[in-house]
Amino acid sequence: MAKKELGYMNNYVYDGFLWGFTVILDLFFREIHPRSSWKVPKQGPVIFVAAPHANQFVDPLILMRVAKKASDRRIHFLIAEKSMKRKFIGFMSGLTGVVPVGRAMDAMKVAQGKIYLPDPVNDPCLIRGDGTNFESREFQVGGTIYLPTVNGTSASAEIAEISGPEELKLKRPFKGGVPMQQLTGRDDMTESGQFIDGAVDKKGPAPGFEGSGFKVAPKLNQNDVYDAVHEALFRGGSIGIFPEGGSHDRTELLPLKAGIAIMALGAVEERHDLNLKIIPVGMNYFHAHKFRSRAVVEFGNPIDVPVDLAKQFKGEGRRDAIGTLLETVRQGLNAVTVQSPDYETLMLIQAVRRLYNPKGKKLPLPTVVELNRRLCQGYERYKHDPRIIDLKGQVMLYNKRLLALNVRDHQVELAKLNVFKALGLLIYRLFKLVALIVVVLPGLMLFGLVFIATKLISIRKAKQALAESSVKIEAKDVMATWKIMVAMAVAPLTYTLWIILFTYWYSQNGIQGYLPEGIPLKLLVLAQAVVFPAVTYGSLRFGEVGMDIFKSLGPLILVLVPGSNNELLKVRKRRVILSERVTEIINTLGPEMFEDFESKRIIKDYITHSPPRTPGGRPKDPSYPTSPTSETRPFSHIPRNESFKDLSNQDFFSTHPSTPKKSRSRTSSMGGFALKAFSTFDQKESLDEVSRKIRGAMRERGRRRSSGGDGWDAGSGASTPTSEFGESLQMTKKTK
Template sequence: MPDVYFLIRWLCKAIVSSLFGDVNVINPENVPLYGSVIFVGNHNNQFIDACVLVANIPRQVKFIVAEKSMRRAVIGKLASIIGCISVKRPEDLKFKGIGHICWVKGDKKIKGINTRFRLDVQMGDKLLTQNKIFLVAKIESETELIIQDAINIECEDKKNGVPFKIIPKINQTEVYNLVTSSLKKGDTIGIFPEGGSHDRTNLLPLKPGVAIMTLCALADGVEDVSIIPVGLSYSKLYQLQGCVTLFYGNAIIISQDLCKDYNNNHRETISKVLSKIEEGMRSCMLTSKDHETSRCIELCVSLYTPERMTISKNKIYNNLQLFCKMFWKFGNSKEIENLSYELKCYEKLLKANKIKDDEVWMLKQSTSAATLKFIEHICSLIFCVIFGMTFSLLWLPLVAISIYLAEKHRESALKNSTVKIQGCDVVASYKVLVLLVLLPTFNIMYGLVFSLYLYESWLSRIAFVILSMCILPICYYINLNYSAQIPTLLRQMKILLKVICGKINVWRDNERELISTRHELQLKVRDLVSNLGPDVSDDFLEQLYRNIPKFVVDADTKRLIRGKDEWVPILQRSQLEYKEEIL
């Protein structure tokens, strides 16, 4: 098994290095190399989440995998090889109920029309209707049942009723026993307690399974079970060579007192354990209200950092976490709302000019500096085209097919989910699954076609096909690494070309607006942080200044104030001012 796991880990590393140009691991020292460990992580990228963990955790991890996934051809086979534990998810076993149901808002009673509740429904099952889930507490008759909580929505059709689905309650005792057995041996368990993957910017409610597993293991005599929260954050996931950050949090230790309480009060003890796990997971993650807020937070961190200052990925991530806290606490305040509006306008301005925030400084270069940089970019572009497009005719069909099929799968996943926003969490995973099948198939086909043309001996042809299967993936990987740089080079060359041709004022007015807007926003963000920071937490500013020293920020702020009028668009300047135009 360890030898096979080594091969699977090598495959995961190959996938991760192909998908992501930068893998940033924070706090790797928090991973215990020995003993019983449960890794709990957020689930925003389906199978890629597990792939990233396998590639970076220096231990063999047994993941808790949905039975539905275990039945899939590629994933199921790989998961069973490395000893993953299969679990039945109630939502995967849901089925359409016979008849229709209706109810009165504020009541706990649900009435059925042509239903057979005694046959189809059990106590503890859930009913899904109108995108709401209701827990069944008691079955009165074939056409009447009681749910746990009062219904807070109106029935869409009280006369004829509405269709519903039944989510059965599953007995997971066998799974808990398997997990306990593994932890007794000192193995490592991996689980995503949200239940399924999603593309939201916040945690879904955690399933109680992870808490029950831990408490059952402790009750059965397993000592020192460490729960390690893991935060997975993706950047530019849908582009070639994106970024992923893996943050290991501090270990969560469940006391024996809680284990004893579990025997007396199951529900309350499980809630306490889940609360600890959720708190640990949130300390590792980047959470926000929605995707727009996430983009505003990223812009704030970029604007707060002094221009062209190089800081480590770890410090950038820490800054993002701090700004997330500020936006959660003051998200509804006028200051944050006004800033968010201005940031969105600035973001539109960046998109209109096809430039990124961290590239705005390039517009302020002198003509000579921009010319030298432009020549350098031309040389880099030629180099990237040579090394990035050599085998493009061979791998572009693979990429095109994977993109098409992944989009179809995204639409299907979105249609069948109640928690996904756009279904983007399944795209990268499905592309990888498609390529795992297509890559060897196409390479064999390419090898056969070229060998038939080049060689007459069947022995030589077979050798050429085998060589193609081994060499072509390496060539594709090199191509992808270089071709991913081409769009950035072209975009920056366009910026530099504008600077070189900057003597024409019409060309520069939009750029002046960009630079001036950025300067104003930098000052506003820093002022807001100074005012709101102490109210976020006592050590908010202290943590921020550990990442970017206060004297550096203050010096840059003074520079911005001194040069405030330097880049104001020409048409906006007062006619009474007779300042010489610098550009």
């Protein structure tokens, strides 16, 4: 029997697999937004480089779905060989043409003895052992040494030479203060691994230091993997890879592995005319581990792999070529991901983003991601500015106050309500909540066991993953995966149990006489198999509305309590001040940071850009956009889907929003803006004057082109807006 080729894909099986999991993704996620998917080439070899890897097995499914829908591409993903050994995951992954990859971290073992640095200053690559045997089969040139995990991070280094049972050399030294302290036992080093000023006896480890325990991993031969990847690319196929090497729940990207560069450079070196494109993909989630969360998949600009760099890769400059391409990929990923140094900073950025939107304008998810990304970049650049330091402290205090009151930022505006309006709104929402509970209860009974099982098992699996990982913080990256897998197993069993129970109940007394006699049991079973999932889905959607309404009750109760209402009013006043200060600082530093700040402003500055208004306060220009604020729709706009109105705007799958009906009206086709003439000139003399000025400007442009004084390319055949407008005016004159 012939051995199946590595990465073999059956298109029909792939599409069927993807269709089945698309339904599951639509149930787990409330929204999945693709952004800039037009940048993906329809044909030719492509490598999708996706990060951050925040959901262990959900990330590939989402990218598969988006790429298939946007560009009709099927992706061969690289997956850890360890994952393929799990029966269910290995079987399902094998159907989609994955390429299993061995990872050194999966093969590492605790080594005998301890190690230390005898001369950390003059020879930081020299490692000495105590009770070790570096000449055993566990140690190989090209293998890896791992130090114990500290604060969720483990340092590693590659073995370059083995000199004896107790001495070896590293290819590159360990970097950072923590690894240096682990290998020297000294506490007179900086965070970068350098001795502090005034340190004495810098030649060796601390007196009495016995060394550090460590782990070792063998060198892996990945030639078969590279061959499978190159074969897929030569056929014009697509490869998907998560270059961080594994999933994690950090707020910043992990260092990229060299595999992506080796694959790309090797393929182009073998075929110079390959025209390979690397597409950076940002996997941006809002609470990735939670049920009914949101995601934005953003595609970056395609990265070309230069032939000269590929030739350098096969020569003496191999390491430099790999480093150059890796840096290019990293910059591409930075442009499509939101990164912050820690969770606290991420919470700060999100608070500033909300404060920068004082009008409460509803922003699309992709716009929220872009705004978060720009704020993170700006904070990283100006974080030592005294204005930013002071603003950070005030925003963090504001966040703490909201947490103490158990109020969300968008609910602070409720402090403007008087007692009677707050009481009426509270009663109204309570009525809606009671009605929703009645509707949700049947689905909750049907699916309650599934929710409990997914919650408990995902928490247990997260604890196991955290214990085995050196990079995870809380191991939230595995929770969504296990919730989906557990639901896939438990849900059918739960529905089967209910079907058996109701069928038996009907056979005994017709379900207390509510159903007529004589219904065939097969028909009854079939009907239940259709009705139970439908009831569950309906309860799920109404349950979302109910949860959002329930979360909105707290601030209304605070408004009705005199003492608490005063606190809420203070927070609201504080928010107004912070919002003005955030806007002022962003408007000051934004143009310095981004050249396109004004032309691509995400949040309109209504202070400096507000149009003339009528005595009644309405804009004179009807085309000026307005947002659903408390001024135009006082408290009728409930954030997200706290209202029944949201349900009518949803398709069966939440990630496929309903297409609005087409209108024959020109005004509606232009998004509600009134059409205006290009010019207000309506007299022949006016047109003659404009034409004369345009012809003079065009002659001046021709003189500049011939002299090359303005830097334009002489002889360019591209038409300009000015020339096109001049020609249109001439045509207008002729028609007149």
